[in-house]
Amino acid sequence: MTPVTPTTHRLPPIAAPASVHTEFLSASDAARLVARVGVVACLRQMVQALEADFARWNDFDKSARTAAHSAHGVIELMPVADAHDYAFKYVNGHPVNTQHGLPTVMAFGALADVATGAPRFVSELTLTTALRTAATSAMVARRLARPDSRCMALIGNGAQSEFQALAFLDLLGVRTLRLFDVDPAASAKLQRNLAPWLDQYGAEAVTVDSVQAAVQGADIVTTVTADKRNAVVLDARALAPGMHLNAVGGDCPGKTELAAEVLRRSSVFVEYEPQTRREGELQQMPADFAVTEFWRVLTGQAPGRVSPAQITLFDSVGFALEDYSALRTMQALGRQAGLLSAIELVPTLADPKDLFALLHPAAGVGRTVLHKVA
Structure with missing residues (x-):
């Protein structure tokens, strides 16, 4: 038997070292x-x-x-x-x-x-995360909030609040902001930082002393609080026909902002359902509680707001996309x-x-x- 000579495959030599930029x-x-x-x-x-x-x-x-x-x-x-x-x-x-x-x-x-x-x-x-969170809130609200929405309650006036306020002032035409935080210094900080833009947009920001006062007359309610606990920042008494809720603060297991009844009375929209069920306001709800992923609204595969009286809720947890x-x-x-x-x-x-x-x-x-x- 004639011995078989192994075949050797050689790659062409590298002319110069490749570098990663x-x-x-x-x-x-x-x-x-x-x-x-x-x-x-x-x-x-x-x-x-x-x-x-x-x-x-x-x-x-x-x-x-x-x-x-x-x-x-x-x-x-x-x-x-x-x-x-x-x-x-x-x-x-x-x-x-x-x-x-x-x-x-x-x-x-x-x-x-x-x-x-x-x-x-x-x-x-x-x-950048504060920018992208506010941009996401505005993107969703442009399709879920009533087109005539002009007043927004902003509950939680910490590090992300200016970005949320500016996104809604510019992209949704909000002209009245009703501010509440458990720390009055946070609301004062927000007022100072927003002052030039309030003048530019002909808008006003009013600091109030309770959640109930903040939501009075609000078309949109944004909650962006930081405490890592199952809190009830907003309960069903705050709801009004036609309201859009932008729930940003509940973003990990054991951290919520809304009473379960708020979700039951709202049409709920999410980013990525498997993540939101574990981390968002949805963690309070049964596994078969109906929600709509927002991309389906954006692409016309699912309805967004279907009536002026509908209460819509964006359960925002932040998604990698x-x-x-x-x-x-x-x-x-x-x-x-x-x-x-x-x-x-x-x-x-x-x-x-x-x-x-x-x-x-x-x-x-x-x-x-x-x-x-x-």
Whole structure:
């Protein structure tokens, strides 16, 4: 028998080391970017991105976020991907952080290339999350609130309240804000920060001393409180025909804002049902309680508001697709403004099979590369 000579398949030699180019947007540069572009302009562009991405809902590989809960708060990881892009966000929620000089919510995230796994963009998402949450609220309310809605109650006047207020002032035509927070200093802070925009829109903000006073005459009610507990911020006595509820604060197991009767009397809309049933106001309700995923309203597959008297409720918990929309918006705006940096997040290897070569003295171990993208 003639011996068989094994066939060797050789890949063509690599002409030059391939490198991964990762763009980076820091917290300070994100603030500069939003200040330069304008917070309202950023909200508008984010809504456009959200609508485009929600309209192709079925293109995405979706899952509920993973969460690590403790007595102090929660830390979550939120992934989503389509055929081209992978995105994730790391985010926490620690209500007591403000007592230590830290934000309640801190976040960062990334976009990566599905074909290679290479990280293309890394960004702060603390400021960006507040923008995307407000943009999502406005996107949904434009299809669920009555078109003539002009008065909004804003219950919870903390870190996200300005963004919610501006989104509704600009994108829905709200002209009266009724503000309530258990901490009067929070409402005073919100009044100060909103003052220039109130003048611009010819709007008014009135601080009141109770939830009941806030919801009086309100067409839209936004709840965005921070306590990690099963609270009843709003009960059924607050409801009025035609009202739209934007429930933002109940966003993890054991954290709610609304009485169960509020849900029973409302038509409830959600982002991603499997996640909302575990984390949103829906955690109070039986598994067969009827809800509608918002993407179906956006694409015309399900009705939104069907009558002027209908009470609609958006049970908002925050979904990874929204962070994908926000990341690609901030990357595009950051490029246009020249505010992105380049970071060496992945090493460049002369031989991609020889990682150990990085430890040779000539490899320049310990280099840090950080420069602005031209």
